[in-house]
Amino acid sequence: MTDQTPFYVTTPIYYVNDRPHIGHCYTTLVADVAARFERLRRGSGRDVFFLTGTDEHAEKVVETAQKRGLSPMEWATQNAGEFRKAFDFMGFSFDDFVRTTEDRHKARASDYIERLMKSGDIELGDYEGWWDASQEEYLTETVAKDANFVSPVSGKPLERRKEQNYFFRLDKYEAQLFDAIARGERGEPGGVRILPEARRNEVLGRIRGGLQRVPVSRRIREGDADWGIRMPGDPAHRVYVWIEALCNYLTVVDNERAPSTAAAEGGSRRRFWPASVHLMAKDILWFHAVIWPAMLMALGEEPPRTVYAHAYWVREGRKMSKSLGNFIEIETIEAYAKRYSLDAVRWYLLTQGPLGATDADFSHAKFVEVYNADLANGIGNCASRVGNMIEKYFGGKVPEPRDYQQGFYQRLLPDGSFDTSTVLGQALAARQVAGTPVPTGQSVKAFNFPDVVKHHVAEALAALDALDLVRAVQMGIQLVRFVDDFISHTAPFTLAKQINEDESKKSALQTILWACAETVRIASVMVSPVMPSKARHIWDAWNCFPPEGAEFRHLCEFGGEYKLNPGQAISKGEALFMRADPAEAAPVAG
RNA sequence: GCCGAGGUAGCUCAGCUGGUUUAGAGCGCUGGAUUCAUAACCCGGAGGUCGGCGGUUCGAGUCCGCCCCUCGGCACCA
Numbered sequence: 001m002t003d004q005t006p007f008y009v010t011t012p013i014y015y016v017n018d019r020p021h022i023g024h025c026y027t028t029l030v031a032d033v034a035a036r037f038e039r040l041r042r043g044s045g046r047d048v049f050f051l052t053g054t055d056e057h058a059e060k061v062v063e064t065a066q067k068r069g070l071s072p073m074e075w076a077t078q079n080a081g082e083f084r085k086a087f088d089f090m091g092f093s094f095d096d097f098v099r100t101t102e103d104r105h106k107a108r109a110s111d112y113i114e115r116l117m118k119s120g121d122i123e124l125g126d127y128e129g130w131w132d133a134s135q136e137e138y139l140t141e142t143v144a145k146d147a148n149f150v151s152p153v154s155g156k157p158l159e160r161r162k163e164q165n166y167f168f169r170l171d172k173y174e175a176q177l178f179d180a181i182a183r184g185e186r187g188e189p190g191g192v193r194i195l196p197e198a199r200r201n202e203v204l205g206r207i208r209g210g211l212q213r214v215p216v217s218r219r220i221r222e223g224d225a226d227w228g229i230r231m232p233g234d235p236a237h238r239v240y241v242w243i244e245a246l247c248n249y250l251t252v253v254d255n256e257r258a259p260s261t262a263a264a265e266g267g268s269r270r271r272f273w274p275a276s277v278h279l280m281a282k283d284i285l286w287f288h289a290v291i292w293p294a295m296l297m298a299l300g301e302e303p304p305r306t307v308y309a310h311a312y313w314v315r316e317g318r319k320m321s322k323s324l325g326n327f328i329e330i331e332t333i334e335a336y337a338k339r340y341s342l343d344a345v346r347w348y349l350l351t352q353g354p355l356g357a358t359d360a361d362f363s364h365a366k367f368v369e370v371y372n373a374d375l376a377n378g379i380g381n382c383a384s385r386v387g388n389m390i391e392k393y394f395g396g397k398v399p400e401p402r403d404y405q406q407g408f409y410q411r412l413l414p415d416g417s418f419d420t421s422t423v424l425g426q427a428l429a430a431r432q433v434a435g436t437p438v439p440t441g442q443s444v445k446a447f448n449f450p451d452v453v454k455h456h457v458a459e460a461l462a463a464l465d466a467l468d469l470v471r472a473v474q475m476g477i478q479l480v481r482f483v484d485d486f487i488s489h490t491a492p493f494t495l496a497k498q499i500n501e502d503e504s505k506k507s508a509l510q511t512i513l514w515a516c517a518e519t520v521r522i523a524s525v526m527v528s529p530v531m532p533s534k535a536r537h538i539w540d541a542w543n544c545f546p547p548e549g550a551e552f553r554h555l556c557e558f559g560g561e562y563k564l565n566p567g568q569a570i571s572k573g574e575a576l577f578m579r580a581d582p583a584e585a586a587p588v589a590g
Numbered sequence: 591g592c593c594g595a596g597g598u599a600g601c602u603c604a605g606c607u608g609g610u611u612u613a614g615a616g617c618g619c620u621g622g623a624u625u626c627a628u629a630a631c632c633c634g635g636a637g638g639u640c641g642g643c644g645g646u647u648c649g650a651g652u653c654c655g656c657c658c659c660u661c662g663g664c665a666c667c668a
Binding site for chain 1: 617625628629
């Protein structure tokens with residue numbers, strides 16, 4: 001993927017009757033980190049589009065609204081607001097938030113359906129199933145059987161009932177879908193890449209089992225509220241919500257034929273299609289990996305390039321469910337953010353979350369472990385010790401480095417002493433003088449900063465392309481570990497005690513600390529997509545705020561265009577992450 | 591039931607097409623070193639029959655068979 005390709009990432013649009021919880025936040029966080037990373041890589045947000053929103057046309061929305069004495073629209077608006085609030089709190093940088101009740105969505109979704117009817121991909125047919133009169137709904141064959149063909153609610157017998165419905169001819173696209181998924185696997189254009197791999201196999205297996213046409217509408221009944229989208233040309237039928245909902249990914253960027261809207265939306269968004277990534281939890285993979293791509297094929301649109309279905313969060317080892325009432329809701333997340341900072345929560349959710357095929361556990365003990373290991377003892381401590389030494393030894397001014405392009409090589413002279421013409425040799429010699437030499441038997445090391453940084457940055461970008469966001473951001477923490485290792489090897493604090501005797505020792509110290517600070521700066525850029533505000537803290541304290549439009553790979557070049565400039569002021573600043581006590585109780589909402 | 595994934599150090603997991611070693615990493619735990627730093631960082635250790643049994647092979651976590659266990663998809667839920 002070149003840096004110029006438009007990047008379009010979506011989350012599902014969330015069922016507006018729900019309350020925002022960790023699941024919604026997690027999926028959207030993954031999208032947010034991907035979007036922020038891609039913007040950074042391109043140096044601007046112009047070619048990145050990140051969409052989220054709410055799915056509002058469910059019949060349950062009408063019911064709930066009634067119970068609350070509100071119109072469906074009032075209720076939906078209120079709860080869509082809750083999602084926006086939660087997502088704003090999480091710091092999500094979505095470019096648009098779509099509600100399926102908006103005209104732009106309804107009009108275009110309706111248009112797609114109409115086109116599919118004209119092309120014969122949606123046709124009228126008979127639907128026959130088990131009708132539960134008390135609930136006014138059809139039950140699937142398996143559910144009906146499990147319930148012994150009586151209503152699970154009222155206990156009255158189910159009736160066999162037939163009606164006319166519209167169907168999408170999914171069965172016509174079996175071969176094309178196979179082909180697209182195979183191409184996606186090979187990374188070819190026009191293909192749909194399904195991730196993680198285990199999910200792709202599930203999908204392929206299910207397609208092999210045969211595809212059938214799927215119902216996409218139901219007949220409107222007497223007394224039904226006017227909620228949802230009607231079948232074009234047949235107002236007696238309403239489009240099923242899920243099929244209409246899927247269309248949101250396209251309706252939002254398909255604004256070209258509505259010039260007034262497009263103007264208000266900053267121009268045509270057509271270039272963002274096909275979507276780069278549809279993100280979702282595993283439960284709705286089938287819709288996104290099969291039905292939606294088939295619909296797009298029928299519409300003559302390209303299918304999404306990647307469909308990524310992550311697994312679920314469980315809580316302290318137990319599945320989250322409505323019956324257990326143990327969902328981690330936004331309030332709990334807020335409580336964690338209040339205690340440990342929002343960026344720490346983002347870090348934990350992203351790096352420990354169920355991005356793969358298996359579920360992930362949210363446990364307080366694990367949270368504290370990760371918080372301390374990666375953040376407090378990791379990047380926080382490292383930034384602090386480096387900033388402190390620069391403040392202490394160089395009056396808070398970035399020191400002038402010498403010769404870092406050569407890397408930091410250790411060289412032993414024939415007589416067994418260190419070659420003090422290298423920075424590393426100088427440092428090791430100082431340790432010997434001080435009586436704290438590197439333990440014998442410890443491997444001889446070289447610290448080639450330019451190469452190491454280059455390698456980590458390349459790895460991060462490769463991981464980003466594979467949508468391995470965890471690895472992408474962890475490369476930043478790995479760099480910090482490299483700096484920590486370097487500091488204990490060179491012991492700049494030991495060197496610092498000898499600089500009065502020897503000017504060359506001072507210059508070695510300058511080089512060492514500059515390299516440390518420069519690398520921490522780069523690490524901060526690398527983790528900024530997950531921890532935007534903590535990164536900003538470092539940039540503020542160190543005066544190295546990336547200029548608008550700066551590209552990732554330039555920002556991350558060791559000693560490059562955006563390097564820490566000698567002479568510039570640096571302050572130690574406040575600790576980024578205070579160490580947490582594992583014995584402390586978990587934060588509670590309220 | 592059908593289809594699929596997996597069982598490797600206390601925990602979370604790497605180990606692709608079988609022979610680089612006496613099977614690795616991170617976290618936790620423990621001993622040491624050190625003081626610039628947020629009792630942080632660095633070094634070392636901890637010795638896990640690589641789920642069980644049998645087989646193929648000169649040689650198997652790595653291939654085959656059987657068995658035990660766990661977990662996913664097939665059905666709404668991020």
